[in-house]
Amino acid sequence: MRIAVLAGGLSAEREVxxxxxxxxxxxxxxxxxxxxxxxxxxxxxxxxRKINPDVVLPLVHGQVGEDGSLREVLDVAGYKTVGSPSxxxxxxxxxxxxxxxxxxxGVFVPxxxxxPQEAFKSLGAPALLDSAISSIGLPMVVKPSHGGSALGAxxxxxxxxLPAAMVTAFSYGSVVLMQPYLIGTEIAVCxxxxxSGVKTLPIVEIVPDHDLYDYDCRYTAGMTExxxxxxxxxxxxxxxxxxxxxxxxxxxxxxxxxxxxxxxxAGNIWFLEVNIxxxxxxxxxxxxxxxxxxxxxxxxxxDLLTNLDQ
Amino acid sequence: xxxxxxQTGSRLDPWVQAYASRATSMRASEIRALFAVASRxxxxxxxxxxxxxxxxDVDMFRGVxxxxxxxxxxxxxxxxxxxxxxxxxxxxxxxxxxxxxxxxPDDIVITAGSQMAIDLxxxxxCNPGDVILVESPSYVGALGVFRAYEADIRHVAMDENGLxxxxxxxxxxxxxxxxKKVKLLYTIPSFHNPAGITQPQSRRAEILAxxxxxxVLIIEDDPYALLSFDGVxxxxxxxxxxxxxxxxxxxSKIISAGLRIGWAVAPHALREKLVLANEAAxxxxxxxxxxxxxxYLRTQDWLAQVGVFRNIYQxxxxxxxxxxxAQMPAGVSWTVPTGGxxxxxxxxxxxxxxxxxxxxxxxxxxxxxxxxxxxxxQGRSNMRLSFCYPPPERIIEGVNRLAAVVRxxxxxxxxxxxxGNK
Numbered sequence: 001m002r003i004a005v006l007a008g009g010l011s012a013e014r015e016v017x018x019x020x021x022x023x024x025x026x027x028x029x030x031x032x033x034x035x036x037x038x039x040x041x042x043x044x045x046x047x048x049r050k051i052n053p054d055v056v057l058p059l060v061h062g063q064v065g066e067d068g069s070l071r072e073v074l075d076v077a078g079y080k081t082v083g084s085p086s087x088x089x090x091x092x093x094x095x096x097x098x099x100x101x102x103x104x105x106g107v108f109v110p111x112x113x114x115x116p117q118e119a120f121k122s123l124g125a126p127a128l129l130d131s132a133i134s135s136i137g138l139p140m141v142v143k144p145s146h147g148g149s150a151l152g153a154x155x156x157x158x159x160x161x162l163p164a165a166m167v168t169a170f171s172y173g174s175v176v177l178m179q180p181y182l183i184g185t186e187i188a189v190c191x192x193x194x195x196s197g198v199k200t201l202p203i204v205e206i207v208p209d210h211d212l213y214d215y216d217c218r219y220t221a222g223m224t225e226x227x228x229x230x231x232x233x234x235x236x237x238x239x240x241x242x243x244x245x246x247x248x249x250x251x252x253x254x255x256x257x258x259x260x261x262x263x264x265x266a267g268n269i270w271f272l273e274v275n276i277x278x279x280x281x282x283x284x285x286x287x288x289x290x291x292x293x294x295x296x297x298x299x300x301x302x303d304l305l306t307n308l309d310q
Numbered sequence: 311x312x313x314x315x316x317q318t319g320s321r322l323d324p325w326v327q328a329y330a331s332r333a334t335s336m337r338a339s340e341i342r343a344l345f346a347v348a349s350r351x352x353x354x355x356x357x358x359x360x361x362x363x364x365x366x367d368v369d370m371f372r373g374v375x376x377x378x379x380x381x382x383x384x385x386x387x388x389x390x391x392x393x394x395x396x397x398x399x400x401x402x403x404x405x406x407x408x409x410x411x412x413x414x415p416d417d418i419v420i421t422a423g424s425q426m427a428i429d430l431x432x433x434x435x436c437n438p439g440d441v442i443l444v445e446s447p448s449y450v451g452a453l454g455v456f457r458a459y460e461a462d463i464r465h466v467a468m469d470e471n472g473l474x475x476x477x478x479x480x481x482x483x484x485x486x487x488x489x490k491k492v493k494l495l496y497t498i499p500s501f502h503n504p505a506g507i508t509q510p511q512s513r514r515a516e517i518l519a520x521x522x523x524x525x526v527l528i529i530e531d532d533p534y535a536l537l538s539f540d541g542v543x544x545x546x547x548x549x550x551x552x553x554x555x556x557x558x559x560x561x562s563k564i565i566s567a568g569l570r571i572g573w574a575v576a577p578h579a580l581r582e583k584l585v586l587a588n589e590a591a592x593x594x595x596x597x598x599x600x601x602x603x604x605x606y607l608r609t610q611d612w613l614a615q616v617g618v619f620r621n622i623y624q625x626x627x628x629x630x631x632x633x634x635x636a637q638m639p640a641g642v643s644w645t646v647p648t649g650g651x652x653x654x655x656x657x658x659x660x661x662x663x664x665x666x667x668x669x670x671x672x673x674x675x676x677x678x679x680x681x682x683x684x685x686x687x688q689g690r691s692n693m694r695l696s697f698c699y700p701p702p703e704r705i706i707e708g709v710n711r712l713a714a715v716v717r718x719x720x721x722x723x724x725x726x727x728x729x730g731n732k
Contacts, residue, residue, distance in 0.1 A: 010353075012668055015346035041352065121725045129726075151340055152668065163726035164665075170722055171668040207319065219338035222326035225319040283322050 001033050003305060004053035004079075006070070008039035011062020012151050012172065016219065020059045020280035023287070027298030028305075040064065045077055055305045056081045059280060061148055066277050067093040082304050084276040088252035092276050093146050095177055098251065102271040105250040107243050109271045111136060113178040114145060117170050129162050132178050139181035141212070142166060144173035148275060149218055155181050155211040184264040186213060187230045189244035190278065190289040191257045194303050198248060200241040201289035205230030221283050228292040232263060240269055247274050255304050258286055332460055341679065344667050348676035354708030356630075356695040357676040359503065359651050361563050365618055370610065371566075377609070378601045390597035392589035394420025394573070398604040402573055405607065406559065409535050411549040413575045419584045420595045424533055424560040424572030427584075428452050430591065431529055431556055431574065432459045432494070434583040440493040441485050445473055447654070447683030447692070449503045449531065452496055456685070462490070463685035472509030473497055475516040482524050492526050500544045501534040501650025504683050504694035508648055514547050521554055527580075533560035533572075534650035536616050539624040542648070553577045561603055563651070564616050569599040623651065629702035630695060633709035639717055644695070651698040654680075656691060657716065660729015663693040666719045675711035 007021025025035045036051045040060050056079045064070050068086030092098050096114040103109045113132050142165040143153035152172030154165035169176045190201040205227040208217035217223045244259040258278035262270045278286040290297050348355045378386050399415040421427040438460035446465035456463050467477035499509040521528050530547050548557035560572040641658035664679040680692025
């Protein structure tokens, strides 16, 4: 099979995407496939025409890769593509909208405030920030409304820290999401669709060295401790698995997704976000779940590609 | 929530407990991630200090390489001397001649770029905790070496003439009051990286006098010496005081960075140790690239090629300065380099160039935030702009984009009242 693995792009997650792409491409080559790694830029379509792949596997993170636009382009160009359709991607990419879908699906979603920069400018930042603190409390997490790898995210512990955190988040996007900083067990549930239907992989528990599972902790081996399977009861694990599948279906996702959750001290499971294109780097969560399931990364992606072909 | 028994998870690194403490800062960072985007052609990168090697005649260079292999393959492809090839050491005397720097070929140690020379000097001079004085700001690559040897790095303020003697005396006094001794002073007197400032001869004399009084060894890093835009080739401190200064030169900016050939000129006893340290580190610098450099110097008009580079960089410097003047909002200032690769830009109070970088990359322009050039967290409102690689029209476009980013950031800081911006 001729496979085009798309990676890179122009987002801040370019490096992560390139690493994901290289890893999956090699895993597929190990399975005897003919794999072409393609950067996503203005030459994408001519490049794909030259390669003439049987299937396309997009592993591009960030705006173009995950907001549905890349998928839309690939669909228009007529390529068989792994992953979620563009309409579903658009919803999942915007965290506030994904939160609404989660809440409507009966999943606990942390209270959140979502505001564009313009609102702070026209309504006055000091008053809005005071209101946000009153409403959400401290500590809180401030992050851009879309994008991954925790880029631009900050844990704010005091009112004085909030303006700088807003500036950091707005450097990555024009809309910011504020949520309470939940203390609990952070887990990731990976969902995979194969011939037998939608299933989950062993749950990954994340214990980062920092307050937040931030960029350093995500991509520096040694800065986060992982437990796979997570150190949670079967009952909680079953609930978490069920939530991840519910989110996958409610959002209309396809083939693969990862839902990040946090379990509070009372055993309540809270929705953090869903990723339609989870990272596949050496330190990423999805490959760890695959490994814990006794599967091979190359086999998993080959299955997805083959299913698509049928 | 019922938890299972205590377990130890995986940190995906079996050696996580085994690393030296100096490896603590070696980790992924958002800034590095953003630089990955800066390498894309869509982005105008004012970040990297990459020499414009496209100005070299590749066919000519191919001929030089062919000639080396035809005449000297057995030597070029073999191990060589730890001090470097004697023929190249002789040729280097000619390269240093325009600066009035004199030496004997035996005074020279050839290294894998001048970066390796800096490494070797610190390796033989410094124990962990020894104090190294550096300019404020200083070259990020040298700071990396000093950190790797766990030196105690102290910054000394600069003014428009470079390293400030009063500040230098103050820092030395403070170090002495702590019961410590200053081991080294690292300086880039000509066309400073990143500050773009040059020390006049009178200032160099003052710095040398202080080093003499305090018995401090100077590392003089001089990779841009011949890339002067105003016709003035500055005499190195090492040309005046050979026993007090280790001089570091490089072919990266005047021939090719890919060759990885630099050199140190050091006092006799220290040079002997540098040779042994060089052997321990790399056995020997690459014979192949040494012979290529030597053949190039002997058979080509290398000084004319330096002139070609100089004219290109001067044109680009002019494009940068012109665009900054035309586009940057009030309150932004920058240095005016008379040679080299860099200008150092200072944003108004309250700006954080590191926090602003994602916005810049979104606008398809990149720079290096100032904090990278300090060991102590300074430089938040600064950035280094490199004018060496993009052509003038791209530099102008890059500055236009950067000015828009600065204006947007000003609006954001004003909105949130950060850093006194209201």
